[in-house]
Amino acid sequence: MTVKTVEPRTEVQSLLTRRPRRLRRTDAIRALVRETIVRPEDLIYPLFVVPNSRGKVEIGSMPGVWQMRVREIVEEAARAFDNGIRAVLLFGLPERKDATGSSSWDPSGPVQSAIEGIKRSVPRIAVMADVCLCEYTDHGHCGVIVEKNGVKDVDNDQTLELLERQALSFAQAGADFVAPSDMMDGRIGAIRRALDAKRFEDVGIMAYSAKFASGFYGPFREAAESAPQFGDRRTYQMDPANAREALREIELDVDEGADIVMVRPALAYLDIIRGARESFPVPIAAYNVSGEYSMVKAAAERGWIDGPRVTSEILTAIKRAGADLIITYHAMEFVKQTSR
Ligand SMILES: [Zn+2]
Numbered sequence: 070m071t072v073k074t075v076e077p078r079t080e081v082q083s084l085l086t087r088r089p090r091r092l093r094r095t096d097a098i099r100a101l102v103r104e105t106i107v108r109p110e111d112l113i114y115p116l117f118v119v120p121n122s123r124g125k126v127e128i129g130s131m132p133g134v135w136q137m138r139v140r141e142i143v144e145e146a147a148r149a150f151d152n153g154i155r156a157v158l159l160f161g162l163p164e165r166k167d168a169t170g171s172s173s174w175d176p177s178g179p180v181q182s183a184i185e186g187i188k189r190s191v192p193r194i195a196v197m198a199d200v201c202l203c204e205y206t207d208h209g210h211c212g213v214i215v216e217k218n219g220v221k222d223v224d225n226d227q228t229l230e231l232l233e234r235q236a237l238s239f240a241q242a243g244a245d246f247v248a249p250s251d252m253m254d255g256r257i258g259a260i261r262r263a264l265d266a267k268r269f270e271d272v273g274i275m276a277y278s279a280k281f282a283s284g285f286y287g288p289f290r291e292a293a294e295s296a297p298q299f300g301d302r303r304t305y306q307m308d309p310a311n312a313r314e315a316l317r318e319i320e321l322d323v324d325e326g327a328d329i330v331m332v333r334p335a336l337a338y339l340d341i342i343r344g345a346r347e348s349f350p351v352p353i354a355a356y357n358v359s360g361e362y363s364m365v366k367a368a369a370e371r372g373w374i375d376g377p378r379v380t381s382e383i384l385t386a387i388k389r390a391g392a393d394l395i396i397t398y399h400a401m402e403f404v405k406q407t408s409r
Contacts, residue, residue: 105389107381107403109153113197113354114400116157117292118142118179120164130288131359132366134398136162139179143186146194152404156195158248158396159183160293163205169213169231170205174238181242188243197246197275198239200232200260203295210297211251211305222304225253232256233263240269246329250277252305258325275354276327279315279341282306285334285360292359315341316348323349329394334358336383339390346391355392357383362398377406 092102117128117136126136137145146157161180163172172178184196203211212228214221228251236247247264249256257276264272282303290296307314315338319330330349332341333356345353361383369376380399387395397403 105385107384107388107395107407109404109407110155111388111393111395112154112384112400112403113156113158113394113396114146114149114154115160115396115398116142116145116183117160117162118183119162120179122164123162128288128292130291130363131398132370133402134292134362136292139182139186142183143190146187146196147191149401150191150194152401152408154194154400154404156197156246156394157187158197158199160199161204162294166205166207168207170202170235171231173202173205173231174234176238176241178238181238184239184242184244195245196243197248198242198244200236200239200247200249201251202228202231202235203251203297204293208298209295210300211302212253221299223253225255225305228253229256229259233259236260237263237267237269240264240267240272244272246273246275248275248277248331250280250333252277252280252302252307254321255325257322257327261326273328274326275329275331276322277333277356278319278322278327278330279338279345280306280331280333281309281315281338283309283334283337283358283360285337285358287360288363289359309337312341312344316344319345319349323351327351329354331356331396332392334361335387335392335395336361339386342387342390342392352393353391354394354396355387355390357387357395357397357399359398365399377402381406 093099119136119138121138125141128134159180161178163178165172180198187196201211203209208214210223212223215224239247249260257274322330329352331354332338332345335355335357342355365376365379368374384395
């Protein structure tokens with residue numbers, strides 16, 4: 070191979086004084102000028118808790134993500150903390166389901182037991198608990214079903230009371246944050262008042278404020294066993310086409326007392342994250358959802374993409390768009406990969 074020698078400068082080249090490539094020349098220089106860095110502390114690690122009667126099972130559509138029993142969840146939370154992660158978000162799979170999701174406020178339910186276990190063994194990690202009924206109802210919807218003029222739908226106001234009971238139960242078990250994901254109107258205010266009335270004024274609320282009716286939740290429904298048995302969630306989750314409405318939802322949640330607001334999913338909604346960042350002076354969380362995770366895993370498995378590289382790029386993009394916190398199934402692999 071012949072190396073081309075440097076030619077003497079031409080008149081045109083010497084006029085070229087602005088050269089952005091100077092800042093990309095070496096690893097060291099690139100590191101110096103890097104604008105966005107995802108830290109382990111930015112990540113929230115979602116975990117699925119099953120009753121002790123069941124086993125630890127890997128979720129088929131989410132390689133590397135497991136349904137775990139309380140003991141295993143506590144161990145996983147300890148590992149996460151040791152690797153720099155500062156928060157977990159718990160989802161529960163109950164022993165039994167009914168029309169109102171009543172097992173969700175059972176003080177000895179999987180989530181309540183996991184909160185207690187983590188608080189005992191890993192007291193310094195923040196424990197967040199997802200508040201919704203879809204994992205606990207036999208119909209798989211996020212609230213109470215009523216029939217109006219022959220059409221079944223979730224009744225907003227009847228659902229609020231059940232969400233309050235569930236949130237209180239998680240607070241009682243020791244949760245630092247409750248995270249309502251149901252998308253009922255007025256639930257942040259209702260839960261805030263219910264918590265305060267029982268002197269849980271220190272328990273925070275991370276609101277799934279702009280939660281879109283998304284096809285990206287597919288694998289999650291396998292993980293949380295929460296697929297609706299009829300219809301879909303479009304009468305309560307948002308239309309993916311709407312950005313202004315997302316800001317309206319966030320505004321309502323902030324007014325009702327949300328401490329952290331969330332956009333979900335993340336990747337196809339980076340504009341919503343940016344809009345939220347520019348409009349509200351509160352921490353913004355973004356949920357890098359199951360479908361986003363599974364697409365990376367599936368393509369990497371086939372050798373079509375470099376999984377760790379794409380993961381890092383995705384998390385960086387979500388933070389660059391304006392998210393302070395990222396809920397992601399990649400959390401553990403990401404922190405291990407970056408600490409290497
Ligand atoms: Zn739900």
